[in-house]
Amino acid sequence: MTGKLRETAGKLKKQVRILYFALKDRDLPLLPRLIAGITLAYALSPLDLIPDFIPILGYLDDLIILPALIALTIRVIPRGIWERARRRSEEEEMPRGKSFTAALIIILIWAGLLALILRKILKK
Numbered sequence: 001m002t003g004k005l006r007e008t009a010g011k012l013k014k015q016v017r018i019l020y021f022a023l024k025d026r027d028l029p030l031l032p033r034l035i036a037g038i039t040l041a042y043a044l045s046p047l048d049l050i051p052d053f054i055p056i057l058g059y060l061d062d063l064i065i066l067p068a069l070i071a072l073t074i075r076v077i078p079r080g081i082w083e084r085a086r087r088r089s090e091e092e093e094m095p096r097g098k099s100f101t102a103a104l105i106i107i108l109i110w111a112g113l114l115a116l117i118l119r120k121i122l123k124k
Contacts, residue, residue, distance in 0.1 A: 008067075015070050016043045020094050022077050022085035032076040038109070039069040045106045 022028060023036045043066055074082065 012043075012067060012070065014089070015074070016040065017089040017094055018082065018085045019043075019070070019073060020085075021088040021092070022081055024088075025081050025085060028077065028081055032073070032078070032081075035076055036073050039066075039073045041106050041109055042066065042069060045110070 019036050019040050023033065023040060028036070077085075
């Protein structure tokens with residue numbers, strides 16, 4: 001069981017790397033770019049939709065939501081761009097280090113989602 005989970009985690013990590021390089025491709029159309037950006041932000045965000053400390057449910061986002069987002073993103077990215085990004089991910093390293101811009105984007109996405117949820121709740 002643990003070996004299967006590690007294998008799946010390794011595949012997800014590889015796909016996230018490819019998504020990063022696909023997002024850097026200037027030929028990527030707008031809709032796939034938006035979906036890839038959201039997926040990458042969700043994958044790299046330290047915040048989870050369902051906190052990990054909640055037994056069993058806490059890992060649902062890692063086991064269901066993230067793979068579903070990645071599958072959707074792969075489906076909308078043109079095959080040629082995906083292949084270029086895959087080759088580039090094998091040749092280059094993803095930059096490591098903290099990016100203020102990336103953190104700000106993730107915070108804004110989460111704040112926007114929270115605002116939408118609160119708006120829906122308060123309307124009822």
